[in-house]
Amino acid sequence: MVEEECRRYRPTKNYLEHLPPLNISSFETQIMHNEFERLQNRLPMETISMKRYELPPPPSGKLNELSAWAECVDNSHAQLEHQAVRILNLQLMMEYCCPAWQRYIQTLQDMEKKASKKLATLRQALQEVNWQRKSLQTKGGDQLKSLEAKWVALVSHNYEIEQACVMAEEYIQRVKQDPELINTQTVPSNSVQ
Template sequence: MAAPLQLTDVAHGEQKGWRRSQHLVDSLPYVDGLTPQEKAAVDKLIEEEMRSSSKKPTDYLNELPPLPETRFKGDELLEKEMARVAAGEPMQAMDTARYNLDPPPPTKRNDHNAWRTALDNAHAQLEHQYNRLLNLELLLKFGPDSWRLHNEALSAFVTRLQEQLAAVKQQVDTLNRERQLQHSFVTNSISSTNCNAACPQVDTLNRERKLQQHAAGSELGKLEAEYLGLVHKNMDIEAACRGLEAEIAAMREALPRDGSGSAADGQQAAAEQQQQGGQPNGVGEPAEGMQD
């Protein structure tokens, strides 16, 4: 039996107190499926059990009821065909000589009956070709509607088969549940001989564990779907950010790379500031002795 999955690391520090020497089980037996290793182990146990069994495959068939008699018993044609298939003989090929338009052989070129036979064969072939043309014209005229009706009939047939399949699956599920109940009853009956008052508590504990694990499985499925949605959203956001970064890089490439424009702007701003602030001290002022 496969060992339960165990966490090798502890989420919040080392285990202390009552958690010391305890194993954290990361498994939901009632929810999780079998791993390939566990399935291989189960198949190996089944094969060992089958090898140790005294029954042969034919013994299982002998326990089944006999097959009903066929309705075609006594049919000479079917019995002959079944004998041919049992002997492994090939099926006789279809004779296509009657579809040829061969003239009479050279030895009977002057025979009136031979020419009459060849002429009758030609008339039959001509009529057959005429019938083929009629069938093609009818197919071109009424074929689409006929195929449409045929497809509708096939769809209805498929629907009936699906309903029958669903009914059979339901019967199989019901039978499996009944077998599980019988197995549980037999197991409880066998274990009751060596079981004490703790058996009802064990059954109650197993039921509680099953309910809790199913609830945890539903919650885990919901969280997994939410996680996948967030991952998809993050991928969309990352793609949008990369697009914006590409646009910003393209805009930066479009700007002038030399500083000529910036220097010219700085000189123009300095000239405007000088005009607004006036001329410097000592420039344009009259001399002190020349004021009179």
């Protein structure tokens, strides 16, 4: 869809001209920069130096010196100790790593269950609040309709009373002008009782 839109949309001007130029290399570290240069020059990758694991004999000129051999023996002891520590770490990891990870995963699962329960509780409380609001608003709407109907009835009744009063006043005015009308006419029939 994007490709289709790009084919149809042909901008008439550069709509990105207000933006600064893109700096692609801003995230690169010096190591990355050196590696990109190596790749660009098609140079082979440097191999891992195993020099620290080698146990070289003393130089040929010092083969008869005891101190040179002592230095080589110290180096071999350091290398052996380093390898022993690595083996010990691997053994400890094999023995304790799985149970530790299982405890960690169990802890995470327990935390997730607690969070899920709390979320469900909060959602239930939110639902209850919404139902209460809806109930109150529905009751309020019904009350408003009832009060409006009463108001309309009272206004209609007041209008009827006002009409009856006007007719009574007209009748009184006519009677005042001609007192003999009292015997011949009756009170208007649509008067309020």
